[in-house]
Amino acid sequence: MRQKLQASFLLLTAMLLAFSILGISPVKISAAETFDVQAESAILVDAETGKILFAKNADVKLPPASMTKMMTEYLVLEAIEKGDISWETTTQISDYAFTLSANEDFSGIGLIQDKDYTVKQLYEAMAIISDNATTVALAELISGSEGEFVKRMNAKAEEMGLPEYQFVNATGLGNQDITSIGLQAPEGTDPNANDLMSARSAALLAYHIVNDFPEALDISSTLMSELDGRPLENLNWMLPWEDNNYVQYGFDGVDGLKTGWTKEAGYCFTGTAERDGRRLITVVMKTDSKGARFTETKKLLEYGFSQFGQEELFPEGYQIKKESTLPVAKGKEETVEIASASAIRAAIKNGEEKSYSVKYNIDKEKLNENGELTAPIKKGEKVGTVELSYNGEVDYGYITGQSKTQQVDLVTTTAVEKANWFMLALGSIGEFFGNIFSTVSDTIKGWF
Structure with missing residues (x-):
């Protein structure tokens, strides 16, 4: 065994010596070339500058499932900022939203009709447990109908410069899922269509949320809330849970942003975390399981915080x-x-x-x-x-x-x-005679 080790050492020494003599450097493989995540598409972004630190198939349009709700969240926060509504504005639940709320397969929590719900209550249920009925109720409050709200979603996406997107409803459900329970797809949309976004577009939407409305993170990081006496437990397992089932996914600094799942979309997640004044944004789409979306996000965040630093270059x-x-x-x-x-x-x-x-x-x-x-x-x-x-x-x-x-x-x-008129006049005179001298000089030179 000892002789084998000595032989290996001598071989390695000889190889390094040969490299040195021939001027050859051993191949260096950068972290960017070896780093990968197990997701169909993914992206990692610096939230301050917008610089992309890693991307994998980031321009492929895929169903984003409930990550669609980030656009609904943005438009609600924008409406509050403009004074169109407030956190205390109340609304009731329509028949359409009530039917969604009664369906547990669609994250329904069972809302009550003929009851006033505040915007804050509806927003919390949307952001914390991804409830679809409360999302529709907010869309109807702002635009009168979900169909009109979808128009606003697409207009805002264009304004933001999202490169790849299609919004057909406010929730991220497939329209075919909506029609499967006897409801109509939002007016003006294809009954068989899905919301679509690329990882790049989802990250850009998140970039606008965290920079334009950082207060959204106060709610997206809330572990527990309640509505109508029922607990609302956050679906984000990367938050600081004490539950042993979630602790393996925890990552210090995570405070958002939105989970998603449908059969077509698979498991996806738009995450964000802040450490030492630096914020990163991540997106993973089409991972294998509930836990995998958080495991892969954790890899992205660890890579971003360990391999990159915020520097003043100039x-x-x-x-x-x-x-x-x-x-x-x-x-x-x-x-x-x-x-x-x-x-x-x-x-x-x-x-x-x-x-x-x-x-x-x-x-x-x-x-x-x-x-x-x-x-x-x-x-x-x-x-x-x-x-x-x-x-x-x-x-x-x-x-x-x-x-x-x-x-x-x-x-x-x-x-x-500005120079005074006398100096300007002198300058003009000097320029005039200078031009004459140049012309005469050129003429004389032409004679010879």
Whole structure:
């Protein structure tokens, strides 16, 4: 055994020596190339910058099941912000919603008709246990009918820039599931259609929720609530449960966002967690089981928090060498200094800090035909943008668009006053005679 170990050691030493002599480096496999999750599609996003840290089949449209309710949640929160409704606004349960609530196969919890329910009660049931009837009740309250609400869902998806989506109801049930219990699909939708979203679209929707309405996380992280005396137990097993059945899935910092399951969709989950001021967003679609969606989400979060850090790459006031000034026309000074208006922070993979650079995008509308700014110029005046560029191997882009990068304003660091009329006149005279001299000079040269 000892002789075998010695032989293996000598072989390894010889190989390394050969690599060194021949100038060959042992192959390095990056974490991005070896990392994977057991889901049909998945994505990992930095919630502050929108940078995508990992993606797998992220553009494939799939049924999202109850992750559809994230759009309903967003529109409810938006209606509250606009003052159209409040958390204390009340509504009653329609016959359509009541029929859904009585069906346990559709997460029905059995609502009561002829009773006033507050928006807060309905929203909690929708967000915590994914109840479908309370979701429909909210849609009807906001738009009058679920069919009209679906129109609003699709309009908002377009406004957000979701790249792949189709909303046909507010809940995420298949329309065929709805018709199977004697109900009609929402007006204006195909009775056989499903809601559809890609992992990228689900992540972008979640990105808007956590950034536009962070209060949504207060409810999505609620372990237990109640409605009509019945307990509402959160379906998210990654929250800080003490139950031994769930503790294996727990992940410190998780506070949302939405589970989903239908026969067509399989088990899916849009998750989010915050640690040390950094927030990540994850989506997994079509995993094998209830537990698998959380296990795979945990892998994504561990990868994101361990392999990436939030770094300030370029400070406020950063200037590119040899590009720190712009020429000025009609000013008391001939140039003005320019610099970044704010720092550029990014989610950086460990060891890739030097894979980033910046470039200036000067606003051409600010320049005259000679490429000059025209005085007067104010201090802090925006003259363009500073754009972050990544020069590494794997670039998934940003959740807000395939080609969008991070940018901050490029501004002037001082003011430049307009030159007085006398100096401008002298300048014009000098320019006039200069042009004459140049013309005469060129003419004389042409004689010889």
